[in-house]
Every structure is written in C-alpha cells, then in structure tokens.
Amino acid sequence: MLRMGIVLLGITTLAWGQGFTFTLGSPVAAQDFQFKSAAFVFRAEGCPEPDKLQLSAIAEGVVSGERRSVTVKVMPASKPGVYAIAQSWPVEGKWVVILKGACGGQTAGALVPVGPRGFLREAAKVLPRPATSGEIEAALKIFTDGGKQ
Amino acid sequence: MVPLRDRTASAELAPGLLEACRAGDREAFRVLYDVYKDRVYSIALYFFQGDQTSAADITQQVFLKLITTIPQFKGDSAFSTWLYRLVVNACQDATRRRKHTLAGTVEDLTVPGSQEEDLVRTQVSRSIQDAIASLPPKLRMAVLLRYFDDLSYEQMAEALHCSMGTVASRLSRGHRMLAERLQSLRGRR
Amino acid sequence: MTLFSRHVTDQLSAHIHGQLSPRETQRFERHLSECEQCRAHLDQVTFGADILEEVQIARAPEAIWNAIEAGLNQAPASRRWPLAAAALAATMLAAIVCWVELRAPAAQWNVVRIHGTQQMTGRVGPGDWIETDASTRAVVSVGVIGKVEVAGNTRVGVVAARPGEHRLALRRGRIHATITAPPRLFFVDTAAGTAIDLGCEYSLETDEEGSGLLQVTSGWVEFQWGDLHSLVPAGASCRTTRDGPGIPYFDDAPDVLKQVFAEGASRQLDTVLAAARIRDSLTLWHLLMRVGPAERERVFSRMAALSPVPAGVTRELVLKLDAPTLARWKDELAWTW
Numbered sequence: 001m002l003r004m005g006i007v008l009l010g011i012t013t014l015a016w017g018q019g020f021t022f023t024l025g026s027p028v029a030a031q032d033f034q035f036k037s038a039a040f041v042f043r044a045e046g047c048p049e050p051d052k053l054q055l056s057a058i059a060e061g062v063v064s065g066e067r068r069s070v071t072v073k074v075m076p077a078s079k080p081g082v083y084a085i086a087q088s089w090p091v092e093g094k095w096v097v098i099l100k101g102a103c104g105g106q107t108a109g110a111l112v113p114v115g116p117r118g119f120l121r122e123a124a125k126v127l128p129r130p131a132t133s134g135e136i137e138a139a140l141k142i143f144t145d146g147g148k149q
Numbered sequence: 150m151v152p153l154r155d156r157t158a159s160a161e162l163a164p165g166l167l168e169a170c171r172a173g174d175r176e177a178f179r180v181l182y183d184v185y186k187d188r189v190y191s192i193a194l195y196f197f198q199g200d201q202t203s204a205a206d207i208t209q210q211v212f213l214k215l216i217t218t219i220p221q222f223k224g225d226s227a228f229s230t231w232l233y234r235l236v237v238n239a240c241q242d243a244t245r246r247r248k249h250t251l252a253g254t255v256e257d258l259t260v261p262g263s264q265e266e267d268l269v270r271t272q273v274s275r276s277i278q279d280a281i282a283s284l285p286p287k288l289r290m291a292v293l294l295r296y297f298d299d300l301s302y303e304q305m306a307e308a309l310h311c312s313m314g315t316v317a318s319r320l321s322r323g324h325r326m327l328a329e330r331l332q333s334l335r336g337r338r
Numbered sequence: 339m340t341l342f343s344r345h346v347t348d349q350l351s352a353h354i355h356g357q358l359s360p361r362e363t364q365r366f367e368r369h370l371s372e373c374e375q376c377r378a379h380l381d382q383v384t385f386g387a388d389i390l391e392e393v394q395i396a397r398a399p400e401a402i403w404n405a406i407e408a409g410l411n412q413a414p415a416s417r418r419w420p421l422a423a424a425a426l427a428a429t430m431l432a433a434i435v436c437w438v439e440l441r442a443p444a445a446q447w448n449v450v451r452i453h454g455t456q457q458m459t460g461r462v463g464p465g466d467w468i469e470t471d472a473s474t475r476a477v478v479s480v481g482v483i484g485k486v487e488v489a490g491n492t493r494v495g496v497v498a499a500r501p502g503e504h505r506l507a508l509r510r511g512r513i514h515a516t517i518t519a520p521p522r523l524f525f526v527d528t529a530a531g532t533a534i535d536l537g538c539e540y541s542l543e544t545d546e547e548g549s550g551l552l553q554v555t556s557g558w559v560e561f562q563w564g565d566l567h568s569l570v571p572a573g574a575s576c577r578t579t580r581d582g583p584g585i586p587y588f589d590d591a592p593d594v595l596k597q598v599f600a601e602g603a604s605r606q607l608d609t610v611l612a613a614a615r616i617r618d619s620l621t622l623w624h625l626l627m628r629v630g631p632a633e634r635e636r637v638f639s640r641m642a643a644l645s646p647v648p649a650g651v652t653r654e655l656v657l658k659l660d661a662p663t664l665a666r667w668k669d670e671l672a673w674t675w
Binding site: 028 | 354356363387391519520521536537538572669672675
C-alpha cells in the first residue's frame with residue numbers, strides 16, 4: 001500500500017520543478033553526531049518559504065516475497081533544511097525509501113534504495129514530483145532482481 | 150517548539166550510562182535526562198491539553214522518581230519502556246487528582262512567531278491539538294507514546310499494562326476518532 | 339458478506355505501522371479485499387496516522403532540570419520543589435556545583451578483560467596504563483560517553499577523565515572507539531598527533547614512532563598535529579606518520595589513490611587527479627592544503643571539473659587557502675562523500 005503524508009497547507013499554484021529539489025547524502029553530510037547512524041540524510045533546497053515545507057517518507061519493501069510498507073519519520077538535523085532518515089523498517093528484505101516534499105506550489109520526490117550498509121547512491125533517483133506507483137514498483141523490481149549492496 | 154520529527158529515532162544510550170546512573174553519577178543522570186526530557190515533557194503537555202505547568206510537574210516528578218528507583222531497574226525490559234511506565238503512572242495519578250479542572254487552560258502549542266500568512270497552518274495545528282485532547286485518556290496516551298517515541302507495540306503494552314492486542318485496538322480507535330474529528334482537513338490533501 | 343467477528347478493525351493501525359506478521363498481513367489483506375467497511379476504516383486510520391505526523395514536540399524548559407537538581411539535593415530525594423522557587427535556588431547551586439566539579443577528583447573508568455588470561459579487570463584513572471599481551475583484549479568504558487576496545491600488544495593510558503575531556507594516550511597497538519556523545523569530548527593522543535572525536539566510531543593503530551592508520555566506520559574524526567588537520571568521515575581512512583596525519587582517502591578509492599595515500603607510493607600529480615572520482619574530492623580537498631601554489635591550481639581545476647563549485651567559493655579564495663571558503667566547500671562536498 002502506498003501511503004504518503006498529507007499536505008496541510010492550501011496549494012495555490014501547481015508549478016512543478018521551480019527549483020525545489022532534494023539532495024541525498026551519507027550521514028556524514030549532515031555533520032550532526034545524532035544522525036551518524038542514519039540510513040541517509042537529505043537536503044531540501046529551493047524552498048523560498050521553509051515554514052511551508054512539508055515532507056514525508058515511506059519505506060516500501062519486499063520481505064520473503066511479500067510487499068511491506070512502513071511509515072518513516074523525517075527528522076530535522078541541526079543544520080536548517082537538512083533531514084535524516086533512520087532505519088525503522090525490518091533489516092530483512094529489500095527496501096526503497098520514497099521521499100515526498102511540497103513547498104507552496106512546488107513538489108519534489110525521491111526514490112532511495114537502502115541496503116544493509118546504507119543507501120545506494122548510484123541507484124537513487126531525485127524527481128521534480130512525487131514518485132508514481134509505476135516508478136516505485138520499477139525501483140523495487142530493479143533492486144530486488146539485481147540490486148547489490 | 151519544533152516539529153515532532155526533531156528527535157533521535159530511538160534513544161541510543163551510551164554503554165554504561167544506566168550503570169553510572171544506578172551508581173549515583175549526577176553527570177550520567179543529566180545525560181539520561183537530556184535524552185528523554187523533551188519526549189516526556191511533550192507527552193505530558195499533550196496529555197494535559199497544553200497545560201505547561203502540569204507538564205513541567207509531571208516531568209520533574211518522573212525524573213525524580215526515576216533516579217530514586219533506577220537501582221531497581223534490572224534490564225528485564227527496555228529502559229524506555231520502564232521510563233514510559235513511570236510517565237503513564239504519573240499522568241494517571243495526576244488525572245485522578247485533577248478531576249476535570251482543565252477547561253479553559255489549554256495553551257497554544259503551535260510554533261511561536263508564526264506569521265499572519267501562516268494562519269491556516271496555525272489553525273490546522275490547533276485543530277489537531279484539540280482533537281488529540283478530546284480523545285479518551287487511554288486512547289490519548291497510546292497515541293502519544295507511539296508518536297513521541299516510536300515505541301513498538303510490545304513496549305507500549307508493557308508501559309500501558311495491557312496486551313499488544315489492546316494497544317493495537319486503542320491505536321486504531323484513536324486514529325479513527327482523530328480522522329472523524331479532523332474530517333475538514335481532508336480537502337487540504 | 340463478511341462476519342463481524344472476522345473484521346480487522348482492531349488491526350488497522352498495526353497494519354500501517356508494519357507490526358503484523360507476514361501471515362497476519364496475508365489474512366488482513368484477504369479480508370480487506372472482501373470488506374468494504376474495513377477498507378473505509380483503514381482509510382480513516384491512515385488519515386488519522388498521517389495527521390499525527392504533524393504533531394510538534396515541545397522543548398522541556400530548563401527550569402525543570404534546575405528543579406530536579408534542587409530536589410536531588412534535598413532529603414528525602416522524592417520531595418518536589420515548586421518550580422519557580424527551585425529555579426533561583428538552583429542557579430545559586432549551579433555556581434557551587436561548578437566550583438566543586440573543578441576540584442572534584444577525576445573519574446575512574448571500568449576495564450574488563452574480554453579475551454586472554456592476563457589480569458586486566460579493574461578501574462583506571464588519569465596516570466594509569468593498560469598494557470595487553472598478544473593474547474589479551476580488553477574493553478574500557480569511557481565514562482558515560484562510550485567504550486574503547488583494546489587489542490592485543492597495545493599500551494594505552496588514561497590522561498584525563500572528567501566531564502569535558504576524556505583523553506587517552508595510545509603509545510602503541512590498536513584501539514577501537516565507539517563514542518555516543520557530542521563532538522570534542524573524546525581525544526586520543528599518539529606520537530603522530532591527536533584523534534579528536536566528532537561523534538563517531540573508529541579504529542586507530544600506531545607504533546611508538548607515530549606510524550599508523552585511522553579507519554572511521556561512523557561519523558567523523560579530526561586528526562590534528564600542530565597546524566595540520568585531517569578530517570576523516572565514515573568509510574575513509576588516513577595514514578599517520580611521525581610528521582602527522584596524512585591525506586584521507588575512501589576505502590573504495592581507485593588503486594592509484596590508495597597506492598599514493600595508503601602505501602606512500604610516488605606518482606605524478608596528474609595521474610592522481612585523473613583517477614579521482616567525484617567522491618574522492620575528500621582527498622583532493624585535503625591535497626589543496628598540502629601542495630604548492632602551482633599544483634594547487636591544478637587540484638582546484640580537477641575538483642571544479644568533478645562537481646560544480648558552490649556559490650561563494652571562488653578560485654582566488656581557494657588558492658589563497660581562505661579558511662572559511664575551504665570550510666564552506668568541504669561542507670558542500672560532503673554531500674558526495
């Protein structure tokens with residue numbers, strides 16, 4: 001089941017890709033000792049009104065051939081605009097974290113495969129909009145069929 | 150006030166910290182306090198419908214109780230479970246003492262300094278707070294434990310003195326009641 | 339029509355929180371596919387759970403700790419002080435506590451032997467040394483902030499053991515430190531300089547001359563020797579010599595880089611630069627400060643070709659080794675490390 005957080009603020013315009021985007025990084029990029037064990041960190045960029053930034057994350061996985069879905073907390077790091085994702089999903093199976101963001105009328109998304117030793121940078125995708133169901137399924141399929149950590 | 154997400158995923162206590170607390174090490178106790186204080190305070194604050202004085206009293210009471218009873222903590226369950234059991238007991242005791250004297254004491258829990266253009270956001274936050282405050286105490290506490298410290302259902306069952314099935318049931322009912330009371334927000338998806 | 343007893347209403351939250359077993363999930367989803375009522379309830383529960391993600395956590399006022407501390411200094415310990423009165427008293431108390439701490443004897447740390455036969459278990463404080471033979475390994479608890487595993491054939495001493503400074507001296511051998519504390523509370527001195535914990539887990543080995551290796555598995559370590567600094571993030575290592583810390587490199591770096599920076603081989607700068615990947619900007623960033631002006635310009639050009647130079651970082655300032663500029667660039671490059 002794909003489930004995302006809600007956007008509580010009124011959206012006045014729907015201009016996609018106006019500079020609002022995510023940058024993904026290893027936990028060291030946050031330079032915040034509290035998140036040294038995070039699965040990965042990310043930065044929300046190009047949001048002119050940070051107060052209106054809305055973020056949510058969900059982990060979609062396949063465990064023993066079965067699809068699983070776990071809501072994931074998005075935790076702000078000490079630097080403004082930087083957030084951490086800690087592993088809250090089971091260690092078994094293959095998992096892709098789906099990030100979703102909204103800033104005013106702009107949106108951003110990301111598909112981040114995460115293995116036992118952290119996120120797979122080369123396989124991660126940053127999008128100018130939330131990932132579609134098809135993209136999520138495709139990411140999971142690539143990861144489970146041929147993903148290597 | 151900062152977003153709920155501003156916290157460690159689950160408290161990772163340094164090796165030896167609890168032993169040092171048991172041995173009466175004040176520095177260790179301060180470290181332990183720093184790890185949990187915001188979560189304990191927030192649970193009490195939301196449980197008592199924004200009453201900051203009660204939340205501060207509960208937090209003080211819990212940590213004083215903690216330091217005097219920590220030698221009894223044998224590590225049979227997770228430390229956080231044990232701590233939150235103290236929080237649950239303290240909130241329940243205070244509820245019994247206070248009866249129903251909370252009307253009119255609700256504080257605004259929204260981020261201070263919100264601009265006028267953020268009125269919608271402020272109103273939404275306030276609606277959520279009110280909806281949580283309106284939950285029956287048992288459902289309210291279950292919801293707060295889950296969302297302020299990501300406790301597993303097993304840990305919550307221990308802290309709440311009930312079965313995991315009861316935890317699941319209380320959370321399901323709590324979520325549904327919140328959804329019913331905040332139906333008006335659905336249009337903002 | 340589905341019987342009421344089979345409804346999954348009470349499992350809705352457990353489902354969205356991933357708390358159901360695979361078998362329960364299967365049963366749950368089978369029922370859901372048949373039951374419109376439960377699907378509607380699931381929608382409600384999902385919405386309610388989403389809304390709770392918007393709840394905000396509150397910071398506990400500092401006055402609470404003051405009141406607790408005041409309470410701890412009262413007998414019996416469980417007596418509670420009114421917060422306002424306690425705050426003033428605690429402020430005065432804080433000054434006294436501060437003074438007492440300065441004069442307080444240093445802490446003792448526990449040592450536990452985990453392998454071998456050598457007598458090792460006990461407590462150590464400043465001035466004490468732990469020396470393991472080839473077959474003995476031990477674990478030292480570093481106050482309340484972490485632990486240090488001591489490998490065989492290692493000599494390590496406690497230099498300082500107080501709240502603001504936990505310092506070891508590693509004369510020879512190997513240690514593995516796991517620290518859960520804010521940065522700059524844990525230090526290890528070696529003949530090649532000092533490893534400063536920036537919130538991390540790492541292994542450090544050295545001989546008595548300072549030749550050794552720092553390997554970081556989590557967080558950051560800064561290695562300092564006079565004006566020479568090396569910043570080593572998780573996944574990277576750094577050689578040390580009697581002249582101080584070398585240039586850090588990622589453990590998965592191309593062979594050419596590892597031959598130069600791990601093994602001390604000699605290669606042309608252009609060969610090193612050509613082999614560097616985006617992630618190896620860690621190595622190149624350190625190289626900027628260790629080469630002459632002409633080489634620095636070539637290093638800068640390669641870095642600029644690998645990834646865009648951020649706003650505010652200019653060629654001129656980098657070549658002048660302007661410290662704030664280099665720090666800003668490093669912070670940006672860290673997103674690729």
